[in-house]
Amino acid sequence: MIIYKKVIDISIFLKNKRRSKQDIGFVPTMGALHKGHLSLLENSLKENSLTVCSIFVNPTQFNDKADFEKYPTTIEDDIAALEAVGCDVLFLPSVEEIYPDNLSPEPYDLGSLETLLEGKYRSGHFQGVCQVVDRLLDIVQPTTIYLGQKDYQQCMVIQKLIQLKNSNTTVFICPTAREITGLAMSSRNIRLSQHGKEAAVAIYNSLLFIKGNSNYLSLADLKNKVETKLLQSGFDSIDYVEIADGTTLESISDNTSSSSKVALIAAFIEGVRLIDNMVIS
Numbered sequence: 476m477i478i479y480k481k482v483i484d485i486s487i488f489l490k491n492k493r494r495s496k497q498d499i500g501f502v503p504t505m506g507a508l509h510k511g512h513l514s515l516l517e518n519s520l521k522e523n524s525l526t527v528c529s530i531f532v533n534p535t536q537f538n539d540k541a542d543f544e545k546y547p548t549t550i551e552d553d554i555a556a557l558e559a560v561g562c563d564v565l566f567l568p569s570v571e572e573i574y575p576d577n578l579s580p581e582p583y584d585l586g587s588l589e590t591l592l593e594g595k596y597r598s599g600h601f602q603g604v605c606q607v608v609d610r611l612l613d614i615v616q617p618t619t620i621y622l623g624q625k626d627y628q629q630c631m632v633i634q635k636l637i638q639l640k641n642s643n644t645t646v647f648i649c650p651t652a653r654e655i656t657g658l659a660m661s662s663r664n665i666r667l668s669q670h671g672k673e674a675a676v677a678i679y680n681s682l683l684f685i686k687g688n689s690n691y692l693s694l695a696d697l698k699n700k701v702e703t704k705l706l707q708s709g710f711d712s713i714d715y716v717e718i719a720d721g722t723t724l725e726s727i728s729d730n731t732s733s734s735s736k737v738a739l740i741a742a743f744i745e746g747v748r749l750i751d752n753m754v755i756s
C-alpha cells in the first residue's frame with residue numbers, strides 16, 4: 476500500500492491512473508477502523524482497479540470540542556488492517572493539507588437535512604462533513620465513493636453534495652456492520668466499557684421492536700416505549716427516537732403516511748453518543 480500525506484503527490488499519482496482509465500473506489504474515514512470500514516473497502520476492492528482510503532479526523536465536523544479531542548486514533552493498527560485487506564492507497568493528510576488557506580467556505584444548501592435529526596442536535600456538523608468530503612472528492616475524483624448505512628443522514632447529505640457539485644461520482648451505500656450482539660460497529664464503541672457495550676445493544680433491539688410492531692402500535696406509542704426501554708437499559712439520555720420518511724427524513728406521525736420508512740435513534744451511554752437506524756419499509 477502506498478501512503479500519501481501531500482495533496483500534490485496523491486493528485487499526480489491518481490491523475491496517471493485516471494489517464495489509464497482505471498476505476499477508482501474511495502472510502503473516506505476518520506480512522507479507528509473496524510469491520511464496518513473493512514466491508515466498505517472490500518466492496519471497493521471488488522469493483523475497482525484501485526482503492527483509496529483516507530484517514531482524516533476532520534475538525535470542522537465536530538460541534539463538540541471534547542468529542543473531537545476524545546476521538547480515538549489507532550493509526551498503526553489502521554495501517555496494518557488496510558494492508559491486510561489489500562487497500563492500494565492510503566491518503567493521510569494533515570489539517571494544513573486539507574484546509575491550506577483557512578478560509579470559511581460558502582455554506583452548502585442542504586435544505587431540511589441540515590435542521591432535522593443529526594442536523595438539529597449537531598449544529599454545523601453536516602457543513603463540516605460537506606467541507607471535507609468536497610475537498611476529498613476534488614483530490615481523489617473517485618468513480619465511486621463507499622459509505623456505511625449506519626450514518627443514514629450523512630449518506631443523504633453526501634448524495635446531496637454530489638448533486639450540488641454536478642459530480643459524476645456514484646455513491647454506494649453498504650449495510651451497517653454489526654457485532655454478533657447486534658450493536659452497530661462504530662469507532663466510538665472503543666470508548667465504552669464491556670458493560671456499556673452490552674447495554675448499548677438496547678438501541679438495536681429497539682429498532683427491531685419498532686420494525687416488528689410498526690403495524691400494531693401507533694408511532695407515538697412505539698417511540699414512548701422505546702425511550703423508556705433505552706433509559707431503563709442504562710442510556711443516560713436520548714437525543715431522538717424518530718420514525719421518518721426514508722427519502723426526506725421528515726418525521727411521520729401515522730403508519731400509513733409514507734411508503735418508505737426508517738427508524739433512527741441517537742442516544743448517550745457512558746458519555747458516548749451512539750446512532751443507529753433501520754429501514755422499516
Ligand code: PAF
Pocket residue numbers: 503504505531533536604607608626629
Ligand atoms: O463518517 C465519517 O467517518 C466522516 O464523517 C467522513 C465521511 C469520513 C467525513 O469526515
